[in-house]
Amino acid sequence: MAKAVLHKAATRGHADHGWLNSHHTFSFANYYNPERMQFGALRVLNDDIVAGGRGFDAHPHDNMEIISIPLQGALEHKDNLGNTVITKAGEIQVMSTGTGVFHSEYNANTDIPAHFLQIWLFPNQLNVAPRYDQVTIDTESKPNHLQQLISPDPSGAGTWLYQDAWFHMGRFDKNSETSYEVKKQGNGVYFFVIKGKFVINGQELDNSDGYGVKDTNHFTIVSQEEDAQLLVIDVPLFS
Amino acid sequence: MAPTQLHILAIGRNAEIMTVMQRLLNAPDNWTGVTATTDEAAKAAFEKEAFDIVLLCAGISPEEEATLTAYFKQHSPAIIVKRHYGGGSGLLKNEILYALENR
Numbered sequence: 001m002a003k004a005v006l007h008k009a010a011t012r013g014h015a016d017h018g019w020l021n022s023h024h025t026f027s028f029a030n031y032y033n034p035e036r037m038q039f040g041a042l043r044v045l046n047d048d049i050v051a052g053g054r055g056f057d058a059h060p061h062d063n064m065e066i067i068s069i070p071l072q073g074a075l076e077h078k079d080n081l082g083n084t085v086i087t088k089a090g091e092i093q094v095m096s097t098g099t100g101v102f103h104s105e106y107n108a109n110t111d112i113p114a115h116f117l118q119i120w121l122f123p124n125q126l127n128v129a130p131r132y133d134q135v136t137i138d139t140e141s142k143p144n145h146l147q148q149l150i151s152p153d154p155s156g157a158g159t160w161l162y163q164d165a166w167f168h169m170g171r172f173d174k175n176s177e178t179s180y181e182v183k184k185q186g187n188g189v190y191f192f193v194i195k196g197k198f199v200i201n202g203q204e205l206d207n208s209d210g211y212g213v214k215d216t217n218h219f220t221i222v223s224q225e226e227d228a229q230l231l232v233i234d235v236p237l238f239s
Numbered sequence: 240m241a242p243t244q245l246h247i248l249a250i251g252r253n254a255e256i257m258t259v260m261q262r263l264l265n266a267p268d269n270w271t272g273v274t275a276t277t278d279e280a281a282k283a284a285f286e287k288e289a290f291d292i293v294l295l296c297a298g299i300s301p302e303e304e305a306t307l308t309a310y311f312k313q314h315s316p317a318i319i320v321k322r323h324y325g326g327g328s329g330l331l332k333n334e335i336l337y338a339l340e341n342r
Contacts (some may be wrong), residue, residue, distance in 0.1 A: 027333040027337070028329055028330070028333065029328065029329055029332065029333075030332065031333070032332065032333040032336050032337075034336075034337055034340060034341075037333075037337060043324070043330070044329065044330075059259070059327050059328070060253075060255065060256045060259050060326045060327050061325055061326045061327055062251075062253065062256060062296065062297030062298075062324070062325065062326035063297055063324050063325070063326070064324055064325050064326075097326065098297075099252070099253060099297055099298055100253040100255070100256045100297045100298075100326060102255065120325070120329075122324060126299075126300065126301065127297065127298055127299075127300065
């Protein structure tokens with residue numbers, strides 16, 4: 001039996017601020033669950049919907065690797081590193097916040113919501129010089145395949161961050177099957193169903209479910225719906 | 240059982256972030272906070288006031304963390320000394336609650 005945690009979508013923390021409707025897989029802001037503090041280096045997985053024209057005012061971060069993955073709409077990112085960038089569905093942004101960054105994230109559209117995943121990882125180096133990066137992802141032209149978005153290797157596919165972590169994402173046809181191998185011995189893998197249904201090593205997962213597995217190196221992934229989408233986060237385990 | 244009142248000292252090298260931390264630490268009704276950007280200022284505050292928690296924030300190296308932790312623990316063995324990640328409101332509250340429950 002694998003050492004695993006199953007986070008059903010309905011058990012996540014929830015905050016509805018009107019302009020922001022957020023579901024928290026792990027403890028965040030006013031959602032506190034001591035059983036859900038992190039999965040290894042993965043500390044935050046927020047599923048956020050921001051109303052048109054609204055957003056997060058300028059605020060600081062430090063010593064966190066912050067990844068934003070827009071799923072619908074677009075975000076306008078501004079930071080004190082001098083970046084003003086629009087990130088839309090089909091792109092991802094990564095910030096290594098290191099010694100400190102101030103940034104704002106606004107829905108770039110006034111008429112449609114922006115739906116995005118906000119993910120924070122503990123870094124493997126403290127107090128690095130802050131950096132921002134953004135890359136385009138293409139899960140449309142190569143379905144039934146996990147595409148690498150992020151790795152620790154600056155020369156690898158996608159972008160990189162300060163952690164021995166890998167992110168993959170893919171779109172799948174119904175009944176398509178793929179596999180995933182852990183990238184570093186000792187890492188755990190956290191699966192998040194962006195859309196649809198999957199069976200992963202026999203575990204059924206529905207829309208917005210999370211499933212973290214700590215002691216398995218090989219995974220067989222079967223899509224149960226047409227145009228299903230999966231995010232795979234491969235991270236060091238601290239305990 | 241968490242204390243009804245918490246007095247928190249936060250040390251970090253990024254003055255702008257520490258200004259935000261000062262506001263966040265004093266926002267809840269049952270928290271009061273003091274921030275410092277140097278070890279000397281932090282130690283001076285620690286000698287004057289009784290804190291429940293010390294947070295080590297951005298810019299504190301692992302070596303400085305070890306030295307500061309030893310100093311605070313030597314002077315107040317029950318003190319919680321914890322590295323604070325994130326620099327903002329997202330993690331602050333629940334990480335303090337978790338530290339209190341697991342002290």
